[in-house]
Amino acid sequence: xxxxxxxxxxxxxxxxxxxxxxxxxxxxxxxxxxxxxxxxxxxxxxxxxxxxxxxxxxxxxxxxxxxxxxxxxxxxxxxxxxxxxxxxxxxxxxxxxxxxxxxxxxxxxxxxxxxxxxxxxxxxxxxxxxxxxxxxxxxxxxxxxxxxxxxxxxxxxxxxxxxxxxxxxxxxxxxxxxxxxxxxxxxxxxxxxxx
Numbered sequence: 499x500x501x502x503x504x505x506x507x508x509x510x511x512x513x514x515x516x517x518x519x520x521x522x523x524x525x526x527x528x529x530x531x532x533x534x535x536x537x538x539x540x541x542x543x544x545x546x547x548x549x550x551x552x553x554x555x556x557x558x559x560x561x562x563x564x565x566x567x568x569x570x571x572x573x574x575x576x577x578x579x580x581x582x583x584x585x586x587x588x589x590x591x592x593x594x595x596x597x598x599x600x601x602x603x604x605x606x607x608x609x610x611x612x613x614x615x616x617x618x619x620x621x622x623x624x625x626x627x628x629x630x631x632x633x634x635x636x637x638x639x640x641x642x643x644x645x646x647x648x649x650x651x652x653x654x655x656x657x658x659x660x661x662x663x664x665x666x667x668x669x670x671x672x673x674x675x676x677x678x679x680x681x682x683x684x685x686x687x688x689x690x691x692x693x
Contacts, residue, residue, distance in 0.1 A: 499572065501579045503540040503552070511539055511551045518564045519682045526592040528678035533590060534561045535681060540583065542576055544569050552580045560589040563598045570597065577601040626667075634662040634674060641671050650676065 508515075515534070519525070537553035542565065549572070550565035563580055565573055580586070589602040634642065636657050642664075643653065656662050656676060665672045 499545055499575075501549075501572065501576050502543045503579060503583055504543060506539050506541045506551075508535065508539050511541060514551055514564070515562070516682055516684070518562075520684070522592070523594040523596075525680070525683050526594065528676070528680070530561065530590060530592060531678075531680060531682055533559070537561045538584065540580070542569075542580075544572055544576070550576065552583070554580075554584050554586060555590070557584040558587045560586055560591075560602075563589075563601060564595075565597065573597065573601055574604070577605060581605065629665060629667050629672065631663055631665050633660055634664045638662070638664055638671075638674075642674050645671065646674065 533555045534553055537555040539553045540551060541548055542550040542552060549569035551562065552560060553562040555561045560580060563577060565576060591599050591602045593599060634657055639657060650656060661676050662674060663677065664674050
């Protein structure tokens with residue numbers, strides 16, 4: 499049962515990636531999406547048949563690992579092969595991707611938590627009436643910089659372009675974030691938040 503990895507462009511696996519992320523328990527944020535889109539992509543072949551795909555960012559970070567259900571019994575061997583691609587040292591795994599998460603945990607030496615993902619579902623309770631979300635402006639720069647450090651790229655430009663939002667309660671900042679239009683999820687806005 500030979501397992502091989504063939505380099506492909508994102509366009510060659512885009513429909514598989516979109517189907518895969520649509521099947522996950524929840525969406526993930528634009529930070530991970532940006533890493534996936536900037537990765538090197540591979541088609542996974544098992545016995546010469548297309549079995550799945552994986553992606554490596556910056557030659558060292560696995561950002562995607564997926565296998566078709568018929569090939570999942572070979573998951574450990576395929577993940578081990580993906581770990582040997584390029585100079586892989588780590589994996590960037592969303593908790594909603596159970597197959598990828600299981601293999602990453604099974605193979606891990608250390609786990610560093612980077613972000614938590616959640617989604618507001620239709621019918622979810624509304625936030626308390628005293629909490630409001632507003633578009634941030636340049637006057638919010640010191641507050642955001644103090645709370646976010648280097649979390650946001652091009653902070654001033656994002657404020658000038660109206661991309662940042664502030665969550666407040668009684669004029670106190672509770673958090674801030676950017677809403678990005680997703681490339682991988684149809685009709686979804688992804689919120690990158692720092693609290």
